[in-house]
Structures are given as C-alpha cells and as structure tokens.
Amino acid sequence: MEMNEKKVPEVVIKRLPRYYRYLKELLNQDIRRISSNALSEMMNVTASQIRQDFNYFGGFGQQGYGYNVEYLINEIGNILGLNDGDTMIIIGAGNLGRALANHNSFIKRGFSLIGIFDNDNRIVGSSINGIKVRSDQEIEDFVRENNVDIAILTLPRAAVHDMAKRLTSCGIKGILNFSYSELELPESVPVENVHLSDTLMTLSYRIKQQKEKN
Amino acid sequence: MEMNEKKVPEVVIKRLPRYYRYLKELLNQDIRRISSNALSEMMNVTASQIRQDFNYFGGFGQQGYGYNVEYLINEIGNILGLNDGDTMIIIGAGNLGRALANHNSFIKRGFSLIGIFDNDNRIVGSSINGIKVRSDQEIEDFVRENNVDIAILTLPRAAVHDMAKRLTSCGIKGILNFSYSELELPESVPVENVHLSDTLMTLSYRIKQQKEKN
Numbered sequence: 001m002e003m004n005e006k007k008v009p010e011v012v013i014k015r016l017p018r019y020y021r022y023l024k025e026l027l028n029q030d031i032r033r034i035s036s037n038a039l040s041e042m043m044n045v046t047a048s049q050i051r052q053d054f055n056y057f058g059g060f061g062q063q064g065y066g067y068n069v070e071y072l073i074n075e076i077g078n079i080l081g082l083n084d085g086d087t088m089i090i091i092g093a094g095n096l097g098r099a100l101a102n103h104n105s106f107i108k109r110g111f112s113l114i115g116i117f118d119n120d121n122r123i124v125g126s127s128i129n130g131i132k133v134r135s136d137q138e139i140e141d142f143v144r145e146n147n148v149d150i151a152i153l154t155l156p157r158a159a160v161h162d163m164a165k166r167l168t169s170c171g172i173k174g175i176l177n178f179s180y181s182e183l184e185l186p187e188s189v190p191v192e193n194v195h196l197s198d199t200l201m202t203l204s205y206r207i208k209q210q211k212e213k214n
Numbered sequence: 215m216e217m218n219e220k221k222v223p224e225v226v227i228k229r230l231p232r233y234y235r236y237l238k239e240l241l242n243q244d245i246r247r248i249s250s251n252a253l254s255e256m257m258n259v260t261a262s263q264i265r266q267d268f269n270y271f272g273g274f275g276q277q278g279y280g281y282n283v284e285y286l287i288n289e290i291g292n293i294l295g296l297n298d299g300d301t302m303i304i305i306g307a308g309n310l311g312r313a314l315a316n317h318n319s320f321i322k323r324g325f326s327l328i329g330i331f332d333n334d335n336r337i338v339g340s341s342i343n344g345i346k347v348r349s350d351q352e353i354e355d356f357v358r359e360n361n362v363d364i365a366i367l368t369l370p371r372a373a374v375h376d377m378a379k380r381l382t383s384c385g386i387k388g389i390l391n392f393s394y395s396e397l398e399l400p401e402s403v404p405v406e407n408v409h410l411s412d413t414l415m416t417l418s419y420r421i422k423q424q425k426e427k428n
Contacts, residue, residue, distance in 0.1 A: 013419060017412035021396075080415045081422030095313035102309050105394055105411040111418070149421060150414070174421040176414055180319055182235075190420035192413045197319040198231035199406045200364075200390055201294045204325070205227060206404035207363060207388040208295030 008056045015053060016080055018043065023073045035066040082110040086173075087146060089115035091163060092154035093123055093133050096178055100152055101128045111150070115142055140170040149173040157181035164191075222270045229267060230294055232257065237287045249280040296324040300387075301360060303329040305377060306368035307337055307347050310392055314366060315342045325364070329356055354384040363387040371395035378405075 022043050026034060040047035054060045057079055060072055077083055088111050090097045100106070101116055116128055119136040126133050134142065142148065151172050153160055160179040167175065167189075174190045177183045183191045236257055240248060254261035268274045271293055274286055291297055302325050304311045314320070315330055330342055333350040340347050348356065356362065365386050367374055374393040381389065388404045391397045397405045 014416060016419065017409070017415035020415065021409065021412070079419065079422075081418040082415065084418070084422065086418055086421065095309070095316050099309035099313040100410070103410060105409075106414060109411050109415060111414060150417060173424070174417045176417050188424055190417060190424060192417040192420075194410070194413050195231070195235065195319075196314070196317060196408070197323050198235070199408050200320060200325060201231035201234065201296065201323060202228060203364065203388045203390050203404060203406040204295040204298070204300055205230065205293065206406075207300065208293075208298065210387070210402060210404060 012053050012056055015045075016076055019053075020073065020076045020080060020082075023069055023076070026069050027073060032069055033066045034069055039067070077110070084110075084149075086111050086149040087114045088112065088150040088152060089117060089139075089142070089148050090152045090154065091117045091136065091139065092179075093118040093120070093128060094154060097152075097154040098128055100154065100178075101131065114146060114148070117142075139166060143167065143170045143172055147171075150176060152176045152178065153183075154178045226267050226270055229259075230290055233267075234287065234290050234294060234296075237283055237290070240283050241287060246283050247280045248283055253281070291324070298324075298363075300325050300363040301328045302326065302364040302366060303331060303353075303356070303362050304366045304368065305331045305350065305353065305381075306393075307332040307334070307342060308368060311366075311368040312342055314368065314392075315345065328360060328362070331356075354380060357381065357384045357386055361385075364390060366390045366392065367397075368392045 022039070036047040036050050040050055043050075051059075057075065060075055061067055074083075088106070090101055090113065093101075093116050097116065097118075101113060106113065113129070113131060116131050116133045117136045117139055118124060118133055121135075123133050124135045143151075149172075151167050151174075153163060153175060155163060157180045160177065160181045160183055164175060164177075164183055164185060168185055172189065175183065175185070175192075177191055177193045178196070180195070182193055185191050236253070250261040250264050254264055257264075265273075271289065274289055275281055288297075302320070304315055304327065307315075307330050311330065311332075315327060320327065327343075327345060330345050330347045331350045331353055332338060332347050335349075337347050338349045357365075363386075365381050365388075367377060367389060369377060371394045374391065374395045374397055378389060378391075378397055378399060382399055382403050386403065389397065389399070389406075391405055391407045392410070394409070396407055399405050
C-alpha cells in the first residue's frame with residue numbers, strides 16, 4: 001500500500017471504523033465488489049467524500065470497476081491495526097466492565113481480552129466470560145509479563161488518574177477510558193475517552209428539535 | 215436566547231455535550247466565570263472555534279468579560295433538552311442493559327429511567343437499580359401510558375429492527391441503539407447508534423501509529 005504523505009485528518013480517522021463495519025457487513029452478505037456510489041448510498045456520505053478519504057491511504061484501487069470488498073477490509077483493517085492481535089485487560093469488574101468483557105464485537109475485531117482486575121476481594125478469583133478476575137495489585141506485573149497493549153478502564157472517576165499513571169509506568173500502549181473523568185496522557189500513550197452520556201445528550205437535542213417542529 | 219437562523223452543523227451539535235461536561239466540571243470546582251481562552255486551553259480547541267460554535271446560539275454573552283459558567287450550563291442544557299426531564303426505558307436486561315441502568319451519569323444529566331424490559335422470563339419480575347424488569351410484551355402499553363421519550367436498545371442485532379418498528383408505532387420519540395446493527399428510522403424518530411468497538415478501533419489505530427514512530 002502506498003501511503004500518502006499528508007497527515008490524515010481526525011475526521012477521516014474517526015470514519016475508518018465505520019467503513020470497516022459496513023464493509024464487513026457487505027462481506028457477510030457475500031457482496032464481493034462495490035462501487036463508490038453504492039457504498040456512498042449505503043453509508044450516507046457522498047461518493048467524492050469516500051474517494052477523498054481513501055486517497056489518504058493510496059486510494060484502494062480503481063473507481064470505475066468498483067472496490068474489492070475483501071481487499072478493502074484487509075487494507076483498512078491493517079491501517080487500524082486490527083491484524084496485530086492487540087491484547088487487552090479490563091480494570092474494574094463492575095457492571096460495565098462485566099458487559100465489556102462479554103462484548104463479542106471486541107473479539108470479532110481481532111482484540112483478545114487476557115485479564116480482568118478489580119480491587120474488591122469479594123469478586124477477585126471469580127470468573128467473567130472464562131477469564132479470572134485478579135487483584136489490582138497484580139496489574140503491573142501482569143502488564144509487563146504479557147506485554148499488554150490496551151487497558152480498558154471502568155473505574156470510579158476518583159481512581160482513574162492514579163491508575164493511568166500506574167499503567168503508563170509499566171508500559172501500557174493505550175487506554176480506553178469509560179470512567180467519567182477526561183483522561184490525558186503523554187502523546188506516547190494514546191487515550192480514547194468514551195462518554196456514554198454524550199450520545200444520550202445528542203439524542204435529546206434531536207428529540208427536542210423534532211418536538212419544536214411539530 | 216436569540217437563535218441564529220443558520221442550520222447548526224453536525225460537528226457543532228456533537229461538541230455541545232462536551233462543552234456541557236467541561237462547564238459542569240468547572241462549576242463543581244466553584245469556578246463561576248471563564249474566558250474563552252481559558253476554556254479553549256482546557257478543552258483543547260481554539261478560542262475562535264468556541265466563539266464560532268456559540269454564535270450559532272446567539273453567543274452567550276460578552277467575550278472580554280468572560281462567560282458566566284452557570285448561565286452557559288443552563289443555556290446549553292436548554293439547547294440539549296436536558297431541562298425537559300426526558301423519560302427512558304431500557305430494552306434488553308443483559309450485561310450492558312444492566313450496566314446502563316446503573317449508569318449514574320444518565321441520571322445526573324436529567325434523564326429518568328422508568329422501565330426495563332426483557333423477553334427472558336427468568337429475569338422478568340426481578341429488579342435492577344430499583345426498577346422492575348417487565349416482559350417485553352408490555353412495551354407498547356407502557357410507552358403509550360407513560361409517554362416515554364427514549365428507548366435504549368441493548369438487544370441482539372437480529373431483534374433490533376423489529377423492536378424499532380414496534381417502538382415507532384407506539385410513539386417513541388427517539389432511540390439510543392447499542393446493538394451492533396445500524397438503525398435508521400423516519401426523520402421524525404431520531405436514532406443515535408453507539409458502536410463501542412469503533413472507539414477501540416480508533417485507539418488501535420493510534421497505538422499502531424505510535425509503534426511505527428518508534
């Protein structure tokens with residue numbers, strides 16, 4: 001793949017997982033080739049937008065003939081690092097941690113969950129989705145020994161910043177933070193903060209707009 | 215509040231919940247007034263971006279003197295419909311439904327959860343966070359009688375589209391969809407699709423970029 005020299009804009013990066021999902025869906029339906037127009041209609045973005053986005057990564061093949069779906073999945077998967085088999089741990093085995101441990105779409109995307117940690121002795125030693133819950137005291141050793149890529153944090157907000165420091169010091173590669181608190185770390189350790197209530201607020205906005213129309 | 219006539223761009227709508235969160239955080243720290251420069255630094259967007267965003271809604275007061283935090287929270291909250299006390303139900307009382315029922319940030323944002331539904335008779339009748347789990351057969355009556363605003367779907371993907379039809383026909387105002395399947399409904403019923411694995415894929419991309427730097 002020929003990589004374009006231009007810096008890929010944030011919005012394009014954010015769209016890549018969506019492309020990946022739609023293309024996987026096409027392959028599930030045994031659709032092997034798709035024109036940018038058909039993809040555009042399905043995804044509700046313009047065909048020229050799609051071509052522009054893809055051009056950041058070399059274009060992915062001819063437009064006239066359409067895109068090869070499997071090739072595209074593989075290329076975008078590579079760009080997203082989905083073929084690297086990143087390992088994950090979940091820290092915080094409460095309701096959300098438990099839900100995420102059972103979230104099959106993570107596994108389908110090539111990530112493997114190899115550890116779950118909590119500081120509550122009542123649940124340490126139990127199993128979630130076949131994985132033993134360990135004491136949070138073991139985190140540093142575990143991350144080092146297993147060269148863990150990603151830590152998913154579902155902790156009370158008060159505990160997040162300390163935990164992030166501990167993880168950074170033992171070499172974690174990135175953090176997915178579901179705790180309410182906004183987390184920022186040195187550029188070398190990327191963080192994605194997930195705010196579930198943001199989406200709810202956006203929905204609330206749209207509902208209000210609809211109500212005002214009527 | 216003087217409403218600007220221009221259509222508010224999607225990106226601005228998406229930023230509103232983030233402004234709301236940061237401003238709430240300031241108020242928690244008893245900070246009552248903030249300049250667009252200080253807000254800009256905190257939120258990592260330019261001050262001119264903030265002013266542009268706010269101008270879609272009339273500007274929210276003078277720049278030189280700074281913004282009144284409480285006033286801003288109230289105005290943005292109004293725009294987001296957070297002062298309307300929207301009611302919610304959760305459909306699907308599995309791990310994720312259970313986690314969301316216990317997710318306090320939803321309640322803090324002014325939404326009230328008034329019902330949980332499932333089709334599994336083994337859990338119908340039990341309670342989650344003080345709310346009784348009802349049979350999914352009761353959904354239509356419940357939505358009509360209680361004039362429910364929002365349904366949160368945490369269902370297997372195969373069940374989502376039928377459920378959305380049922381909800382639309384009994385007058386739901388909006389849907390927050392956590393099921394893997396992308397849901398689209400008539401414009402009159404807004405939908406927000408949450409794809410937890412998209413964020414994980416974005417993180418994976420950033421980790422890969424970092425690895426390639428080293």
